[in-house]
Amino acid sequence: MDLMDKTKSVKIAVIGGSGLYNFDHLTPIKEIYPETPWGYPSSKIIIVEDSRGSQIAFLSRHGAGHQYNPSEVPSRANIAALKHIGVEVIIAFSAVGSLREEIKHQDFVLPDQIVDRTKGIRPSTYFEGGVVAHTTFADPFNPLLAEIIYSHRHCLGANVTLHRNKTVVCIEGPAFSTRAESHLYRSWGCDIINMSALPEAKLANEAEIAYQMICMSTDYDCWKQDEVSVTVEVVISNLNKNAENAKKLLGEILPDLEKAVEEGKFEEIKGVMKASCITRKDARNEEVIKKLEYILPGYFN
Numbered sequence: 001m002d003l004m005d006k007t008k009s010v011k012i013a014v015i016g017g018s019g020l021y022n023f024d025h026l027t028p029i030k031e032i033y034p035e036t037p038w039g040y041p042s043s044k045i046i047i048v049e050d051s052r053g054s055q056i057a058f059l060s061r062h063g064a065g066h067q068y069n070p071s072e073v074p075s076r077a078n079i080a081a082l083k084h085i086g087v088e089v090i091i092a093f094s095a096v097g098s099l100r101e102e103i104k105h106q107d108f109v110l111p112d113q114i115v116d117r118t119k120g121i122r123p124s125t126y127f128e129g130g131v132v133a134h135t136t137f138a139d140p141f142n143p144l145l146a147e148i149i150y151s152h153r154h155c156l157g158a159n160v161t162l163h164r165n166k167t168v169v170c171i172e173g174p175a176f177s178t179r180a181e182s183h184l185y186r187s188w189g190c191d192i193i194n195m196s197a198l199p200e201a202k203l204a205n206e207a208e209i210a211y212q213m214i215c216m217s218t219d220y221d222c223w224k225q226d227e228v229s230v231t232v233e234v235v236i237s238n239l240n241k242n243a244e245n246a247k248k249l250l251g252e253i254l255p256d257l258e259k260a261v262e263e264g265k266f267e268e269i270k271g272v273m274k275a276s277c278i279t280r281k282d283a284r285n286e287e288v289i290k291k292l293e294y295i296l297p298g299y300f301n
C-alpha cells in the first residue's frame with residue numbers, strides 16, 4: 001500500500017496497547033516501517049483517515065500480534081519513528097488495573113503523574129554515550145491534551161466514568177504484582193497500575209512530543225478481597241468493550257485536537273531539549289549527534 005500523494009503531514013499519533021492492535025474502522029492510506037537509529041518500531045505505522053479527511057498515525061505498542069512483552073517494547077524506535085514523520089501529539093492507550101474502588105472495570109482514566117517501578121532494564125533515554133541531557137519531567141503528561149480529552153467524556157455514555165488527575169504506577173512485569181505490592185502502591189497514593197507508561201512518556205518528552213496516556217481499567221489487580229486477582233483472562237474479558245470506547249472517544253476528540261495543533265497550542269515544548277543538554281559543544285560525541293539528528297535536527301551540532 002503506498003498512496004503517498006494522499007498523505008498530508010500527520011501530526012497526531014495513536015499508540016494502541018493491549019487489545020487495541022489496529023484502527024481498522026478508519027481508511028488506511030499508507031503503511032511505513034522505518035528503520036530508526038534505535039532499530040525498528042514494534043509495528044508498521046499505519047496512516048489512517050476518518051470520514052472528515054483527518055489523518056492519524058497508528059502504532060501497536062506490543063506489535064500487531066502482541067509479540068513484545070512490556071520490557072521488550074522498542075520504545076525508543078517507536079517514539080523516534082513517530083517524531084521523524086512529523087508527529088507533534090501522541091495519544092497512548094493502555095489497559096490498566098484499578099487500585100481504587102471507584103475506578104470500575106471499563107472506566108477510563110487520565111493520569112497526570114507516574115510512579116516508576118520499572119527495574120532499569122528498559123532503554124529510557126536518547127541521551128547517552130557522549131551527549132548528556134536532563135529533562136524536566138515533573139508533569140509527565142500534557143495538561144492541554146488531558147483537558148481536550150476530558151471535555152469529550154460524555155461520549156462514553158453513562159456507564160463509563162472518565163477519571164482525571166490520577167497517578168499510575170508502572171511496574172516492570174511481565175508478572176502482575178504481589179498482594180503486598182498492590183497494597184503498598186495504594187498506600188503510596190497510586191490509583192492505577194500498568195507496565196507501559198515508562199519509558200514511553202519519558203522518550204516522548206525528550207522528543208518534544210505532547211503526550212497523554214488514556215488508561216482503560218480492566219481489573220482490580222489483587223488488593224480487593226471480594227474480587228478475583230488479575231489474570232490475562234480477566235483483562236481480556238474487558239478489552240473488546242474498552243477498544244470500542246477508545247475508538248469512539250478518539251473520533252470525538254480528533255477535530256479539537258487538530259485545531260489545537262494547527263493553532264500552535266503545543267509549540268511551547270519545542271526547543272526545550274536544546275536547553276536541557278549539558279555536554280559542552282566541543283565534547284559531544286559526533287555519532288550520537290548524528291543519531292539525534294533523526295529526532296531533533298539541528299539541535300546539537
Ligand SMILES: CSC[C@H]1O[C@H](OP(=O)(O)O)[C@H](O)[C@@H]1O
Nearest residue numbers: 017018070094095194195196235
Ligand atoms: C495484558 S495485561 C498486562 C499488559 O497490559 C497493559 O498493556 P498496555 O499498557 O500496552 O495496554 C499493561 O501495561 C501490560 O503490558
Ligand SMILES: Nc1ncnc2[nH]cnc12
Nearest residue numbers: 095096097193194195221
Ligand atoms: N493489574 C495490572 N497490573 C499491571 N498491568 C496491568 N494491565 C492491566 N491490568 C494490569
